[in-house]
Amino acid sequence: MDYESHAIGLDRNEIGAMLVAAGRAGARDHALISLLALNGLRVSEAIGARIEDLALERGHRTLTVLRKGGKTVTMPLAPRTARAIDLVVGERFEGAILYGNDGGVLDRHAAARIVRRIGKAAGINKHIGPHTLRHGFITAALDAGVPLRDVQEAASHAGPRTTMRYDRASVSLDRQRTPDNDPAPRPPTRSPQPQAHAPPPAQLPRPPPTPRRKKKPRRAGQSPVYPASCAP
Numbered sequence: 001m002d003y004e005s006h007a008i009g010l011d012r013n014e015i016g017a018m019l020v021a022a023g024r025a026g027a028r029d030h031a032l033i034s035l036l037a038l039n040g041l042r043v044s045e046a047i048g049a050r051i052e053d054l055a056l057e058r059g060h061r062t063l064t065v066l067r068k069g070g071k072t073v074t075m076p077l078a079p080r081t082a083r084a085i086d087l088v089v090g091e092r093f094e095g096a097i098l099y100g101n102d103g104g105v106l107d108r109h110a111a112a113r114i115v116r117r118i119g120k121a122a123g124i125n126k127h128i129g130p131h132t133l134r135h136g137f138i139t140a141a142l143d144a145g146v147p148l149r150d151v152q153e154a155a156s157h158a159g160p161r162t163t164m165r166y167d168r169a170s171v172s173l174d175r176q177r178t179p180d181n182d183p184a185p186r187p188p189t190r191s192p193q194p195q196a197h198a199p200p201p202a203q204l205p206r207p208p209p210t211p212r213r214k215k216k217p218r219r220a221g222q223s224p225v226y227p228a229s230c231a232p
Contacts, residue, residue: 009132009135009136009139010124010126010128010132010133010135010136010139011136011139012136012140012143014122014124014136015037015133015136015137015140017122017123017124018033018037018118018119018122018124018133019033019034019037019038019080020122021118021119021121021122022034022118023084024121025117025118025121027084027087027088028088028098028099028106029114029118030084030087030088031081031084031085031087031088031097031098032046032098032106032111032114032115033114033115033118033133034078034080034081034084034085035049035081035085036115036130036133036134036137037133037136037137038078038080038081038137039063039075039077039078039081039137039154040134040137040138040141040154041065041134042067042068042130042131042134043108043111043112043130043131044108045065045066045067045068046098046111046130047096047098047105047106047107047108047111048065048066048096049063049065049096049097049098050094050095050096050097051089051092051093051094051095051096051097052094053065054085054089054097055074057074057076060076060077061076061077061079061082062074062075062076062077063075063077063085075154085097098111108130111130112129112130115128115129115130115132115133116128116129137154138151141154148164
C-alpha cells in the first residue's frame with residue numbers, strides 16, 4: 001500500500017538558507033548539514049562517516065558509507081560538502097568526521113539538536129529534524145530534472161515508489177508540465193502545388209522528300225547509254 005511520508009518538507013530556498021546559517025555556525029555544523037541536504041545521507045550514515053573512508057576517484061571526492069541494510073556504497077561528494085569536510089577534518093587522519101562537543105563521536109540526538117538550531121538561525125519556523133533535509137534533497141534533485149532512477153540510487157532506496165513518497169513537489173503543476181503534456185504543434189500545412197506536366201517530346205521535322213530526277217526524253221534513233229561494264 002502506497003503512502004506519503006509525513007515528515008516536514010523544505011524547499012530549495014529554505015535549504016539554501018540552512019546551508020548559509022550552518023556555514024556561519026562552524027565547520028562541524030556545516031559538514032553535517034551538507035551531508036544531509038546535499039548528499040541525502042541518513043543521520044546514522046552521516047555521524048558514522050569516517051575520515052579513512054574519504055578518497056579521490058577520477059577527479060571526484062568520494063565517501064564510502066555503510067547504508068541501510070548493510071550495503072556499502074561509494075558516493076561522490078557535492079563540492080560544498082567536500083569543502084566543509086576538509087574544514088572539519090583539518091589535520092586529522094583517522095576517526096569520525098563529525099565529533100561532539102566533548103570531542104567524542106556525534107550521536108543522533110546531538111545531530112538533531114544541531115539541525116533544529118540551524119533551522120531557527122535560518123528563520124525556518126517549522127519543526128524539522130535530520131530527516132527533513134533528506135526529504136529536501138530528494139525534492140530538489142527531482143525539481144532539477146535528475147532522473148528518478150538516479151535519485152533512487154543516491155538515496156539508497158529499494159525502489160522508485162519509496163523515492164516518490166519522499167517527494168514534496170510531486171503534485172506541483174510546474175513539475176507536471178512537461179513537453180509531453182503540451183499539445184504538439186502541428187507542422188505548417190502547404191497548399192498543394194499543381195503538378196507541372198512534362199512537355200510532350202519535341203516532334204522532329206520530317207526531311208523534305210528527295211526530288212525525283214526527270215528523265216530526259218530520248219530522241220528518235222538514239223540508243224540508250226549503258227555503263228562500260230554493261231555495254232553489250
